[in-house]
Amino acid sequence: MKLIILGLDALNHNILEACKEDMPTLHKHLKEDMQGLLKTTLPNYTGSTWTSFQTGNNVGNHGIANFLKYDKHFNLQLLTGEDLKARTFYEIAHENNLKCFIMNLPYTYPPKIKGDIICSWLHVYEKIEDLFHPKSLSERYPSLKNYKNRANRSRSVIKYLNSAEEVLESQIDVVKEVLAAKEHDLSFFVIPILDMIQHKAFSDLIDKKINKKTVVCKRICQKLDLLIKWIDENKDEDAGVLIVSDHGFKVYEGKFFVNSWLKNQGYLKTAKDGIQLKEVVNRRQKKRGNIDISKLVVFIKKRPKMFKLLENFYDLFIRYCPFDVIKQPGFDIEKTKAYCRSTFESIIFFNEKITSKEKVKLKKELLNALNKVEGIEAHDCDEFYCGKYRKELGEIVIIPERFEIDSTIGDTDFLYVKRDMHSLNGIFMAYGKGIKKRCEVKDANIYDVVPTILHILGIPTPKDMDGKVLNIFDNESELVKQPIQFSETDRTEEEKELLRESIRDIKI
Ligand SMILES: [Zn+2]
Incomplete structure:
Protein backbone atom coordinates (compact mmCIF):
# COMPACT_ATOMS: atom_id res chain seq x y z
CA MET A 1 0.00 0.00 0.00
CA GLY A 56 9.51 6.44 17.01
CA ASN A 57 11.40 7.19 20.21
CA ASN A 58 10.94 9.14 23.40
CA VAL A 59 13.40 12.07 23.91
CA GLY A 60 15.42 9.90 26.37
CA ASN A 61 16.18 7.46 23.56
CA HIS A 62 17.22 9.96 20.91
CA GLY A 63 18.69 12.65 23.16
CA ILE A 64 17.68 15.65 21.02
CA ALA A 65 16.02 18.27 23.18
CA ASN A 66 17.03 21.40 21.27
CA PHE A 67 17.97 22.77 17.85
CA LEU A 68 21.44 23.28 19.24
CA LYS A 69 24.27 21.49 20.95
CA TYR A 70 26.57 22.99 23.56
CA ASP A 71 30.22 22.31 24.23
CA LYS A 72 31.75 22.54 27.72
CA HIS A 73 32.13 26.30 27.38
CA PHE A 74 28.51 26.80 26.31
CA ASN A 75 29.47 27.54 22.71
CA LEU A 76 26.71 26.66 20.30
CA GLN A 77 26.44 24.62 17.16
CA LEU A 78 23.37 23.65 15.14
CA LEU A 79 22.50 19.96 15.29
CA THR A 80 22.67 18.00 12.05
CA LYS A 250 -2.44 27.79 22.64
CA VAL A 251 -2.64 31.19 24.26
CA TYR A 252 -0.35 31.55 27.29
CA GLU A 253 -0.92 34.19 29.97
CA GLY A 254 2.70 35.30 29.67
CA LYS A 255 6.26 34.22 30.30
CA PHE A 256 7.90 32.58 33.30
CA PHE A 257 11.56 33.59 33.44
CA VAL A 258 13.10 30.48 34.93
CA ASN A 259 16.64 31.87 35.24
CA SER A 260 15.39 35.11 36.82
CA TRP A 261 13.47 32.96 39.31
CA LEU A 262 16.61 30.88 40.03
CA LYS A 263 18.55 34.12 40.49
CA ASN A 264 15.94 35.63 42.80
CA GLN A 265 15.94 32.43 44.89
CA GLY A 266 19.74 32.53 45.15
CA TYR A 267 20.55 29.50 42.96
CA LEU A 268 21.98 31.46 40.02
CA LYS A 269 24.58 34.22 40.22
CA THR A 270 25.42 36.67 37.44
CA ALA A 271 28.86 38.15 36.79
CA LYS A 272 30.22 40.86 34.53
CA ASP A 273 32.45 38.45 32.65
CA GLY A 274 30.07 35.51 33.18
CA ILE A 275 28.97 32.92 30.63
CA GLN A 276 26.59 34.17 27.99
CA LEU A 277 23.64 31.91 27.24
CA LYS A 278 22.99 32.30 23.54
CA GLU A 279 20.02 30.88 21.68
CA VAL A 280 20.85 31.62 18.12
CA VAL A 281 23.71 30.35 16.02
CA ASN A 282 24.87 33.07 13.69
CA ARG A 283 24.33 31.50 10.26
CA ARG A 284 25.84 34.42 8.39
CA GLN A 285 29.25 36.02 8.23
CA LYS A 286 31.10 36.82 11.44
CA LYS A 287 29.98 40.08 12.99
CA ARG A 288 32.17 42.93 14.13
CA GLY A 289 32.08 42.29 17.85
CA ASN A 290 29.54 42.44 20.64
CA ILE A 291 26.88 44.91 21.61
CA ASP A 292 25.42 44.57 25.09
CA ILE A 293 21.68 45.32 25.27
CA SER A 294 21.07 43.15 28.33
CA LYS A 295 19.98 46.08 30.54
CA LEU A 296 17.53 47.22 27.88
CA VAL A 297 16.13 43.69 27.42
CA VAL A 298 15.63 43.28 31.18
CA PHE A 299 13.95 46.71 31.26
CA ILE A 300 11.62 45.85 28.38
CA LYS A 301 10.77 42.38 29.64
CA LYS A 302 9.34 43.93 32.81
CA ARG A 303 6.95 46.12 30.83
CA PRO A 304 4.17 44.25 29.02
CA LYS A 305 3.07 47.11 26.74
CA MET A 306 6.61 47.98 25.67
CA PHE A 307 7.41 44.29 25.13
CA LYS A 308 4.40 43.82 22.89
CA LEU A 309 5.25 46.92 20.89
CA LEU A 310 8.91 46.07 20.33
CA GLU A 311 8.65 42.30 19.92
CA ASN A 312 8.15 42.47 16.16
CA PHE A 313 11.21 44.67 15.67
CA TYR A 314 13.51 42.31 17.54
CA ASP A 315 14.20 39.92 14.62
CA LEU A 316 14.81 42.88 12.33
CA PHE A 317 17.28 44.38 14.79
CA ILE A 318 19.19 41.12 15.32
CA ARG A 319 19.42 40.56 11.57
CA TYR A 320 20.74 43.95 10.58
CA CYS A 321 22.78 44.75 13.66
CA PRO A 322 26.44 44.55 12.63
CA PHE A 323 27.35 43.22 16.09
CA ASP A 324 26.60 40.03 18.02
CA VAL A 325 23.86 40.99 20.44
CA ILE A 326 24.24 40.23 24.15
CA LYS A 327 20.68 40.21 25.43
CA GLN A 328 21.15 39.12 29.01
CA PRO A 329 23.76 39.20 31.78
CA GLY A 330 26.27 36.34 31.89
CA PHE A 331 26.12 33.84 34.72
CA ASP A 332 28.85 32.89 37.14
CA ILE A 333 29.35 29.16 36.60
CA GLU A 334 31.41 28.77 39.80
CA LYS A 335 28.80 30.29 42.10
CA THR A 336 25.70 29.09 40.24
CA LYS A 337 24.01 25.93 41.45
CA ALA A 338 21.25 25.60 38.84
CA TYR A 339 20.52 27.17 35.44
CA CYS A 340 18.46 26.69 32.29
CA ARG A 341 20.51 26.88 29.08
CA SER A 342 17.77 27.78 26.65
CA THR A 343 14.15 28.76 26.18
CA PHE A 344 13.96 25.90 23.67
CA GLU A 345 14.87 23.32 26.35
CA SER A 346 13.06 24.35 29.56
CA ILE A 347 15.34 21.96 31.44
CA ILE A 348 17.29 22.94 34.57
CA PHE A 349 20.89 21.72 34.80
CA PHE A 350 22.99 21.65 37.98
CA ASN A 351 26.56 22.82 38.47
CA GLU A 352 28.73 19.80 37.65
CA LYS A 353 30.85 20.33 40.74
CA ILE A 354 28.15 19.72 43.34
CA THR A 355 28.29 16.36 45.12
CA SER A 356 25.64 13.70 44.54
CA LYS A 357 24.37 14.18 48.09
CA GLU A 358 23.96 17.93 47.52
CA LYS A 359 22.31 17.17 44.19
CA VAL A 360 19.57 15.06 45.80
CA LYS A 361 18.87 17.81 48.34
CA LEU A 362 18.92 20.58 45.72
CA LYS A 363 16.59 18.69 43.41
CA LYS A 364 14.05 18.08 46.17
CA GLU A 365 14.23 21.71 47.27
CA LEU A 366 13.81 23.07 43.73
CA LEU A 367 11.00 20.68 42.78
CA ASN A 368 9.09 21.72 45.91
CA ALA A 369 9.60 25.42 45.29
CA LEU A 370 8.93 25.31 41.54
CA ASN A 371 5.71 23.37 42.00
CA LYS A 372 4.44 26.20 44.20
CA VAL A 373 4.95 28.66 41.33
CA GLU A 374 1.68 29.41 39.51
CA GLY A 375 1.03 28.18 35.98
CA ILE A 376 3.97 25.81 35.54
CA GLU A 377 4.72 22.24 36.55
CA ALA A 378 8.15 20.84 37.41
CA HIS A 379 9.24 17.20 37.05
CA ASP A 380 12.31 15.21 37.98
CA CYS A 381 14.15 14.34 34.75
CA ASP A 382 15.01 10.92 36.25
CA GLU A 383 11.32 10.12 36.07
CA PHE A 384 10.52 12.09 32.95
CA TYR A 385 13.27 10.97 30.60
CA CYS A 386 14.35 7.39 30.39
CA GLY A 387 16.74 5.82 27.94
CA LYS A 388 20.23 5.84 26.55
CA TYR A 389 20.57 9.63 26.60
CA ARG A 390 19.11 10.25 30.06
CA LYS A 391 22.36 11.76 31.41
CA GLU A 392 22.43 14.51 28.77
CA LEU A 393 18.95 15.71 29.67
CA GLY A 394 19.53 17.68 32.87
CA GLU A 395 17.82 17.48 36.26
CA ILE A 396 14.42 19.18 36.24
CA VAL A 397 12.05 19.72 33.31
CA ILE A 398 9.39 22.42 33.41
CA ILE A 399 6.03 22.01 31.71
CA PRO A 400 4.52 25.27 30.50
CA GLU A 401 0.89 25.16 31.65
CA ARG A 402 -0.29 28.75 31.68
CA PHE A 403 3.08 30.42 31.20
CA GLU A 404 5.64 29.95 28.48
CA ILE A 405 9.16 29.18 29.75
CA ASP A 406 11.81 31.80 28.93
CA SER A 407 15.47 31.53 29.90
CA THR A 408 16.31 35.29 29.94
CA ILE A 409 18.17 36.32 33.10
CA GLY A 410 16.41 39.41 34.41
CA ASP A 411 15.04 40.46 37.78
CA THR A 412 11.32 39.68 37.55
CA ASP A 413 9.90 36.15 37.46
CA PHE A 414 6.92 36.83 35.20
CA LEU A 415 5.84 38.91 32.23
CA TYR A 416 2.08 39.13 31.85
CA VAL A 417 1.56 39.45 28.10
CA LYS A 418 -0.70 37.02 26.26
CA ARG A 419 1.37 34.84 23.97
CA ASP A 420 0.45 32.56 21.07
CA MET A 421 2.82 29.63 21.42
CA HIS A 422 3.26 25.86 20.96
CA SER A 423 1.11 23.54 23.06
CA LEU A 424 1.54 19.86 23.87
CA ASN A 425 -1.42 18.66 21.80
CA GLY A 426 -0.88 18.08 18.12
CA ILE A 427 -3.23 16.19 15.83
CA PHE A 428 -3.34 12.77 14.17
CA MET A 429 -5.62 12.07 11.21
CA ALA A 430 -5.70 9.04 8.91
CA TYR A 431 -7.81 7.80 6.05
CA GLY A 432 -7.65 5.35 3.19
CA LYS A 433 -8.06 1.63 2.60
CA GLY A 434 -8.30 -0.37 5.83
CA ILE A 435 -8.49 2.64 8.19
CA LYS A 436 -11.53 3.01 10.44
CA LYS A 437 -13.93 5.87 9.80
CA ASP A 466 9.26 3.31 22.28
CA GLY A 467 6.13 3.78 20.15
CA LYS A 468 3.26 1.37 19.62
CA VAL A 469 1.10 0.69 16.57
CA LEU A 470 -2.01 2.87 16.88
CA ASN A 471 -5.38 1.17 16.89
CA ILE A 472 -6.76 2.81 13.74
CA PHE A 473 -7.61 -0.11 11.47
CA ASP A 474 -10.97 -1.33 10.29
CA ASN A 475 -11.94 -4.69 11.84
CA GLU A 476 -12.32 -6.22 8.39
CA SER A 477 -9.06 -4.90 7.02
CA GLU A 478 -5.96 -6.96 6.25
CA LEU A 479 -4.04 -4.50 8.42
CA VAL A 480 -5.88 -5.55 11.56
CA LYS A 481 -5.44 -9.25 10.75
CA GLN A 482 -1.76 -8.77 10.01
CA PRO A 483 0.13 -9.47 13.28
CA ILE A 484 2.32 -6.67 14.59
CA GLN A 485 5.86 -7.76 13.83
CA PHE A 486 8.98 -6.81 15.71
CA SER A 487 12.57 -6.99 14.63
CA GLU A 488 15.38 -7.67 17.12
CA THR A 489 16.89 -5.07 19.42
CA ASP A 490 19.77 -4.60 21.78
CA ARG A 491 17.69 -3.12 24.60
CA THR A 492 17.33 -5.36 27.69
CA GLU A 493 13.96 -6.39 29.16
CA GLU A 494 14.81 -4.45 32.33
CA GLU A 495 15.43 -1.25 30.36
CA LYS A 496 12.19 -1.73 28.45
CA GLU A 497 10.15 -2.18 31.63
CA LEU A 498 11.70 0.94 33.18
CA LEU A 499 10.80 2.88 30.07
CA ARG A 500 7.23 1.58 29.99
CA GLU A 501 6.82 2.61 33.64
CA SER A 502 8.20 6.09 33.07
CA ILE A 503 5.95 6.65 30.07
CA ARG A 504 2.89 5.50 32.02
CA ASP A 505 3.73 7.88 34.87
CA ILE A 506 3.81 11.01 32.78
CA LYS A 507 0.47 12.72 32.84
CA ILE A 508 0.67 15.72 30.58
ZN1 LIG B 1 6.67 27.35 16.00
Missing part, protein backbone atom coordinates in the same frame (compact mmCIF):
# COMPACT_ATOMS: atom_id res chain seq x y z
CA LYS A 2 1.29 3.44 -0.90
CA LEU A 3 1.43 5.95 1.89
CA ILE A 4 1.28 9.75 1.77
CA ILE A 5 2.15 11.53 5.00
CA LEU A 6 1.67 15.24 5.51
CA GLY A 7 3.46 16.84 8.44
CA LEU A 8 1.31 19.92 8.89
CA ASP A 9 3.42 21.68 11.49
CA ALA A 10 1.32 22.97 14.41
CA LEU A 11 -2.09 21.83 13.07
CA ASN A 12 -4.51 21.44 15.98
CA HIS A 13 -8.20 20.90 16.69
CA ASN A 14 -8.81 24.50 17.79
CA ILE A 15 -7.56 26.15 14.62
CA LEU A 16 -9.33 23.57 12.48
CA GLU A 17 -12.62 24.28 14.25
CA ALA A 18 -12.17 28.08 14.14
CA CYS A 19 -11.26 28.08 10.43
CA LYS A 20 -13.52 25.27 9.25
CA GLU A 21 -14.99 27.40 6.45
CA ASP A 22 -11.47 27.98 5.14
CA MET A 23 -10.39 24.35 5.55
CA PRO A 24 -13.50 22.35 4.58
CA THR A 25 -11.61 19.29 3.33
CA LEU A 26 -9.50 18.95 6.47
CA HIS A 27 -12.56 19.58 8.62
CA LYS A 28 -14.50 16.91 6.72
CA HIS A 29 -11.73 14.39 7.42
CA LEU A 30 -11.81 15.41 11.08
CA LYS A 31 -15.52 14.63 11.26
CA GLU A 32 -15.66 11.57 9.00
CA ASP A 33 -12.35 9.77 9.46
CA MET A 34 -9.91 8.54 12.10
CA GLN A 35 -8.52 11.39 14.20
CA GLY A 36 -7.39 12.35 17.68
CA LEU A 37 -4.98 14.34 19.80
CA LEU A 38 -1.32 13.56 19.25
CA LYS A 39 0.61 14.17 22.44
CA THR A 40 3.99 15.68 21.68
CA THR A 41 7.37 15.77 23.42
CA LEU A 42 8.74 18.12 25.99
CA PRO A 43 10.42 20.40 24.97
CA ASN A 44 7.72 20.97 22.37
CA TYR A 45 9.93 22.56 19.73
CA THR A 46 11.10 21.31 16.34
CA GLY A 47 14.35 19.71 17.57
CA SER A 48 12.73 17.13 19.82
CA THR A 49 9.25 16.87 18.26
CA TRP A 50 10.26 15.95 14.71
CA THR A 51 13.04 13.72 16.04
CA SER A 52 10.58 11.72 18.16
CA PHE A 53 8.28 11.62 15.17
CA GLN A 54 10.86 10.24 12.74
CA THR A 55 12.55 7.75 15.11
CA GLY A 81 21.56 14.56 10.89
CA GLU A 82 24.85 13.21 12.27
CA ASP A 83 23.61 13.97 15.79
CA LEU A 84 20.48 11.93 15.16
CA LYS A 85 21.74 8.48 16.09
CA ALA A 86 18.45 6.56 16.27
CA ARG A 87 17.21 5.10 12.99
CA THR A 88 14.45 6.92 11.12
CA PHE A 89 11.32 5.50 9.49
CA TYR A 90 12.51 6.35 6.01
CA GLU A 91 15.86 4.58 6.51
CA ILE A 92 13.94 1.46 7.56
CA ALA A 93 11.55 1.80 4.59
CA HIS A 94 14.50 2.33 2.23
CA GLU A 95 16.26 -0.80 3.60
CA ASN A 96 13.05 -2.67 2.82
CA ASN A 97 13.30 -1.58 -0.81
CA LEU A 98 10.56 1.03 -0.68
CA LYS A 99 11.05 4.21 -2.68
CA CYS A 100 10.82 7.28 -0.47
CA PHE A 101 10.41 11.01 -0.99
CA ILE A 102 11.13 13.14 2.08
CA MET A 103 10.60 16.92 2.02
CA ASN A 104 11.67 19.42 4.65
CA LEU A 105 12.07 17.01 7.58
CA PRO A 106 14.61 18.32 10.15
CA TYR A 107 17.98 16.56 10.39
CA THR A 108 17.93 15.01 6.94
CA TYR A 109 21.39 16.46 6.20
CA PRO A 110 23.79 14.76 5.64
CA PRO A 111 21.41 12.39 3.84
CA LYS A 112 20.98 8.92 5.30
CA ILE A 113 19.57 7.31 2.15
CA LYS A 114 20.32 7.60 -1.59
CA GLY A 115 17.24 9.74 -2.22
CA ASP A 116 14.86 11.37 -2.75
CA ILE A 117 15.28 14.08 -0.15
CA ILE A 118 14.78 17.82 0.14
CA CYS A 119 16.73 18.66 3.29
CA SER A 120 15.08 20.94 5.83
CA TRP A 121 15.33 24.67 6.46
CA LEU A 122 17.36 23.94 9.62
CA HIS A 123 20.36 22.91 7.57
CA VAL A 124 22.94 25.62 6.86
CA TYR A 125 23.28 25.98 3.10
CA GLU A 126 24.33 28.53 0.52
CA LYS A 127 22.05 27.85 -2.42
CA ILE A 128 18.62 26.24 -2.25
CA GLU A 129 19.89 23.52 -4.67
CA ASP A 130 22.26 22.38 -1.90
CA LEU A 131 19.18 20.97 -0.16
CA PHE A 132 18.29 18.60 -3.00
CA HIS A 133 19.49 15.01 -2.80
CA PRO A 134 20.39 13.68 -5.26
CA LYS A 135 21.42 16.88 -7.00
CA SER A 136 19.49 15.80 -10.11
CA LEU A 137 16.19 16.01 -8.20
CA SER A 138 15.35 19.39 -9.72
CA GLU A 139 15.70 17.94 -13.23
CA ARG A 140 13.12 15.29 -12.45
CA TYR A 141 10.88 17.76 -10.63
CA PRO A 142 11.19 21.18 -12.32
CA SER A 143 8.95 22.84 -9.71
CA LEU A 144 11.96 22.63 -7.37
CA LYS A 145 13.53 25.48 -9.32
CA ASN A 146 11.11 27.79 -7.47
CA TYR A 147 11.23 25.92 -4.15
CA LYS A 148 11.25 28.14 -1.06
CA ASN A 149 11.50 27.10 2.56
CA ARG A 150 11.82 30.32 4.54
CA ALA A 151 9.65 33.40 4.83
CA ASN A 152 11.27 36.79 5.04
CA ARG A 153 11.27 37.73 8.73
CA SER A 154 12.85 41.11 8.35
CA ARG A 155 9.68 42.92 7.30
CA SER A 156 6.29 43.84 8.75
CA VAL A 157 3.92 41.09 9.93
CA ILE A 158 1.80 41.40 6.78
CA LYS A 159 4.84 41.27 4.52
CA TYR A 160 6.08 38.27 6.48
CA LEU A 161 2.73 36.50 6.03
CA ASN A 162 2.71 37.30 2.31
CA SER A 163 6.19 35.87 2.05
CA ALA A 164 5.04 32.77 4.01
CA GLU A 165 2.23 32.38 1.48
CA GLU A 166 4.82 32.30 -1.32
CA VAL A 167 6.70 29.56 0.58
CA LEU A 168 3.47 27.55 0.81
CA GLU A 169 2.70 28.02 -2.89
CA SER A 170 6.14 26.80 -3.92
CA GLN A 171 5.82 23.76 -1.64
CA ILE A 172 2.33 22.94 -2.94
CA ASP A 173 3.75 22.83 -6.48
CA VAL A 174 6.44 20.38 -5.40
CA VAL A 175 4.02 18.13 -3.48
CA LYS A 176 1.67 17.96 -6.47
CA GLU A 177 4.46 17.27 -8.95
CA VAL A 178 5.97 14.51 -6.80
CA LEU A 179 2.63 12.83 -6.09
CA ALA A 180 1.46 13.10 -9.71
CA ALA A 181 4.58 11.19 -10.81
CA LYS A 182 3.49 8.25 -8.57
CA GLU A 183 7.09 7.07 -8.31
CA HIS A 184 7.25 6.62 -4.55
CA ASP A 185 5.85 4.10 -2.08
CA LEU A 186 6.27 6.50 0.83
CA SER A 187 5.96 10.27 0.36
CA PHE A 188 6.42 12.56 3.32
CA PHE A 189 6.20 16.34 3.33
CA VAL A 190 6.65 18.78 6.20
CA ILE A 191 4.65 21.93 5.45
CA PRO A 192 5.37 24.57 8.10
CA ILE A 193 2.83 27.23 7.07
CA LEU A 194 0.37 26.70 9.93
CA ASP A 195 3.16 27.22 12.47
CA MET A 196 4.15 30.44 10.72
CA ILE A 197 0.65 31.91 10.73
CA GLN A 198 -0.29 30.81 14.24
CA HIS A 199 2.79 32.51 15.71
CA LYS A 200 1.41 35.74 14.29
CA ALA A 201 -2.34 35.34 14.55
CA PHE A 202 -3.47 32.26 16.52
CA SER A 203 -5.56 34.17 19.08
CA ASP A 204 -7.05 36.46 16.41
CA LEU A 205 -8.07 33.44 14.33
CA ILE A 206 -9.55 31.63 17.33
CA ASP A 207 -11.46 34.78 18.33
CA LYS A 208 -12.64 35.07 14.70
CA LYS A 209 -11.33 38.62 14.39
CA ILE A 210 -11.33 40.13 10.94
CA ASN A 211 -8.21 42.20 10.36
CA LYS A 212 -5.37 42.48 7.83
CA LYS A 213 -3.51 39.58 9.44
CA THR A 214 -6.42 37.15 9.59
CA VAL A 215 -7.46 37.92 6.01
CA VAL A 216 -4.05 36.73 4.77
CA CYS A 217 -4.03 33.77 7.19
CA LYS A 218 -7.47 32.60 6.07
CA ARG A 219 -6.43 32.82 2.43
CA ILE A 220 -3.38 30.71 3.31
CA CYS A 221 -5.59 28.12 5.07
CA GLN A 222 -7.76 27.90 1.94
CA LYS A 223 -4.71 27.25 -0.26
CA LEU A 224 -3.49 24.52 2.08
CA ASP A 225 -6.93 22.94 2.14
CA LEU A 226 -7.10 22.91 -1.66
CA LEU A 227 -3.88 20.88 -1.65
CA ILE A 228 -5.54 18.22 0.56
CA LYS A 229 -8.53 18.21 -1.82
CA TRP A 230 -6.16 17.76 -4.77
CA ILE A 231 -4.39 14.86 -3.02
CA ASP A 232 -7.72 13.14 -2.28
CA GLU A 233 -8.80 13.46 -5.92
CA ASN A 234 -5.49 12.38 -7.43
CA LYS A 235 -4.09 9.67 -5.14
CA ASP A 236 -4.37 5.95 -5.94
CA GLU A 237 -7.62 4.64 -4.59
CA ASP A 238 -5.96 2.28 -2.11
CA ALA A 239 -3.30 4.77 -0.94
CA GLY A 240 -3.36 5.72 2.74
CA VAL A 241 -3.03 9.29 3.97
CA LEU A 242 -1.73 10.29 7.39
CA ILE A 243 -1.86 13.90 8.55
CA VAL A 244 0.18 14.67 11.66
CA SER A 245 1.41 17.72 13.49
CA ASP A 246 4.42 18.01 15.79
CA HIS A 247 2.60 20.18 18.37
CA GLY A 248 -0.48 22.35 18.71
CA PHE A 249 -0.95 25.96 19.71
CA ARG A 438 -15.62 8.28 12.25
CA CYS A 439 -13.41 7.20 15.09
CA GLU A 440 -11.18 8.83 17.67
CA VAL A 441 -7.73 7.44 18.35
CA LYS A 442 -6.98 7.59 22.10
CA ASP A 443 -3.64 8.09 23.87
CA ALA A 444 -1.72 8.65 20.66
CA ASN A 445 1.81 9.88 21.11
CA ILE A 446 4.07 11.42 18.50
CA TYR A 447 6.43 8.45 18.76
CA ASP A 448 3.59 6.04 17.91
CA VAL A 449 3.40 7.33 14.33
CA VAL A 450 6.48 5.45 13.06
CA PRO A 451 5.40 1.97 14.27
CA THR A 452 1.99 2.72 12.70
CA ILE A 453 3.61 3.72 9.39
CA LEU A 454 5.78 0.58 9.41
CA HIS A 455 2.77 -1.63 10.16
CA ILE A 456 0.85 -0.13 7.23
CA LEU A 457 3.86 -0.74 4.99
CA GLY A 458 4.19 -4.33 6.24
CA ILE A 459 7.61 -3.74 7.80
CA PRO A 460 8.49 -5.08 11.29
CA THR A 461 8.89 -2.44 14.00
CA PRO A 462 12.30 -2.54 15.71
CA LYS A 463 11.67 -3.88 19.21
CA ASP A 464 13.64 -1.07 20.83
CA MET A 465 11.28 1.61 19.54
